[in-house]
Amino acid sequence: MRFAPLAPYSPRPRRPRLLAALCLAPLLTGCFAASGDDGDGEGSAAGDGARLRVALAFPPAEHLSPYGADATILSRLGVTEGLTALDANGAAAPALAASWRREDDRTWLFTLRESVFQDGTDVTPAAVAASLTRATLARPAPAALTGVTLTVKAEGGTGVRVTTARPDPVLPLRLSSASLAVLSPKAYAKKGAVDPAGTATGPFELTDVNGATAAVLDRFDDYWGGRAQAPGIDVRFIADGGARANALRTGQVDIAESIPVAQAAGLDADTRRETATTRTASLHLNTRSGVFKNPALRAAARAAVDTAALAEGVYEGHADAGAGIYGPAVTWAASKRVQPTGRAEPATPGGAPVTLATYDNRPELPEVAQVLKQQLEKAGFTVKLEVREYSRLETDALAGKFDAVVGARNSLLDTGDPVSLLASDFTCAGGYNLALLCDKRVDRAVAAAQAVEGPGERQDAAMAAEAAVLGTDAVVPLVHQRIVTGVDDDVRGVLLDPYERTLVGAGTRR
Incomplete structure (x- = not known):
């Protein structure tokens, strides 16, 4: 399957960078996971490194729609985010929402952090409500919304109120789903289509897609969690596991996901990460x-x-x-x-x-x-x-x-x-x-x-x-x-987790 490339990337004026100090606030326990720091003491605002070269196993199947299987491609590459994320223990952690509270058995109020979309517009309660409402109308429905009916409304300057038809005690977990990523109004400009290119909130911006073969991502400098250490990512979709392993062995890529068991033994021990x-x-x-x-x-x-x-x-x-x-x-x-x-x-x-x-x-x-x-x-x-x-x-x-x-x-x-x-x-x-x-x-x-x-x-x-x-x-x-993920020994900050939602983040670099 091939589809037309996205519009070529053209630079645009950037807004003043958001305060990285936001991540020091006590409520924002999710900032560490979002920044991708691997604990070596280097923050995500370090100088430019080399572009990352990544081989993924699954090419886009649905034009990179966030509502189906392609949603995890976008989250694993650091393009999209939701109101919440999952921490290492599987609990809900802050992402675009800095905090939340349950108002009654069917209603939750989420408080947004200061952040911007990749098209330069503010992440406002109205934009978040519109984005999540579009997800509820998608057919087939995103898996995270199976059996769940949501109503989402803006509340003041920073609040988003989410009401469920029935009590849903795990709503903050549900909103961490990659298929419920928040996109700007521009993503929905074309009737019946959702375009994540330049409309998401993550540290990397999707700028070009070559059908089911390759994609190009550039750093989003105004990312709320701090400027990414890699200037961008060059992605190859390689369905054949042996070819992915060979691409890593021969230095064509820096990160290769899902290395076949039969190929793992042939990789240098320092490049194998089993999760x-x-x-x-x-x-x-x-x-x-x-x-x-x-x-x-x-x-x-x-x-x-x-x-x-x-x-x-x-x-x-x-x-x-x-x-x-x-x-x-x-x-x-x-x-x-x-x-x-x-x-x-x-x-x-x-x-x-x-x-x-x-x-x-x-x-x-x-x-x-x-x-x-x-x-x-x-x-x-x-x-x-x-x-x-x-x-x-x-x-x-x-x-x-x-x-x-x-x-x-x-x-x-x-x-x-x-x-x-x-x-x-x-x-x-x-x-x-x-x-x-x-x-x-x-x-x-x-x-x-x-x-x-x-x-x-x-x-x-x-x-x-x-x-x-x-x-x-x-x-x-x-x-x-x-x-088994193949990681070149020069690469730091790869995000490996049991839920397979993350791979590359703001702190991933070589």
């Missing part, structure tokens, strides 16, 4: 049509899968065998896990035909699918394997054109809230429901979990809902992944 993530690779079985509409055949598929063989064989120990939707990186999950009930008894497949699909942007997935093909065939299924690049697979997968899909999903990517993932991926109204699951018992369990407010109690409710999902055999968790 435990909340990403789980799973087998999603089409419950709406075809072979796996039958619960007994779904049970047969689940019984055929040997997850330990995948973790030790395909991932060479860089992953843990699937234990549930939430893996070891979700530290509280194991002690709260509930055993699924109501599963069907496995039936004999008798040669039932299965089309199994996956994508090659995450390099281990085709090999996982190949091993699964063998395991399913051994159990008595007849399996056809189809591998595509992700942008050519997603639409067909969500439309139910395959019997089974192998995908990798970060369970806390969209909101940081475990319940929100279940609502998005496994309910009748879910916007990323690869299994096309629509089960009343699951919907009830997820709805019950959404209503719970206390953090510990909400975790308990999430695990009860997880058990309801697993009881349908619509999804088979395969492995919980660790991600």
Whole structure:
């Protein structure tokens, strides 16, 4: 897929730089994470370094719309921000909002910090309200808003009041989603389109895109968190994992995400960064049509899968065998896990035909699918394997054109809230429901979990809902992944986190 390049970048007069001292205020605990400082004592206002060269695995699939899968491309490159961010412990931290308070069970008031958009206009309450309102009208809805209705209004000179149709105790977490990034009014100038080029708030400004091949970002000097140390970023989208690793080895790029396990050993030890993530690779079985509409055949598929063989064989120990939707990186999950009930008894497949699909942007997935093909065939299924690049697979997968899909999903990517993932991926109204699951018992369990407010109690409710999902055999968790990122030994300040929302920030440099 290719789309027209964005308008060429032309310099414009800059506003006086905002006070970096804002980050010293006690409320702004999120400034450290936002600035990207790696703790070596150098602040983000240091002198110019070299441009960063970054290889990403996933090319834009939706014209860099912030409302879908492309949203994380923008957040990982330091282009977009929301009202809040996630800290290292998965709690909501300040971003464009300096602070917030809950006024009643359905209403929150967020207080904005002083900041500007990349087009030079102020980040005002009216602009924020308009941006978030546009997100609520997007179709399909951003995953972070699955089952949630928001009303956003400006309040005075610095306030944004967000009201939900029902109590939403995790709203500050929800607003940290990359798909709820705040953009200036200029981003919505063209009817039906959203243009993040020059309209976001992050330390780097998107200035040019060459289809699905490359992108150019330049430093945004008026960034509220301080001037970025790198003057810009040159991005290459390289779907092939081996090619990404080779680009790092040969000095063509400085940072390469998602290095294949098979290539990791070939990199110098100083360039490998392994990060435990909340990403789980799973087998999603089409419950709406075809072979796996039958619960007994779904049970047969689940019984055929040997997850330990995948973790030790395909991932060479860089992953843990699937234990549930939430893996070891979700530290509280194991002690709260509930055993699924109501599963069907496995039936004999008798040669039932299965089309199994996956994508090659995450390099281990085709090999996982190949091993699964063998395991399913051994159990008595007849399996056809189809591998595509992700942008050519997603639409067909969500439309139910395959019997089974192998995908990798970060369970806390969209909101940081475990319940929100279940609502998005496994309910009748879910916007990323690869299994096309629509089960009343699951919907009830997820709805019950959404209503719970206390953090510990909400975790308990999430695990009860997880058990309801697993009881349908619509999804088979395969492995919980660790991600290997290739980083040249001259690079400092790379932002690696288990939620995979960040990669490059104001403090990233070489």
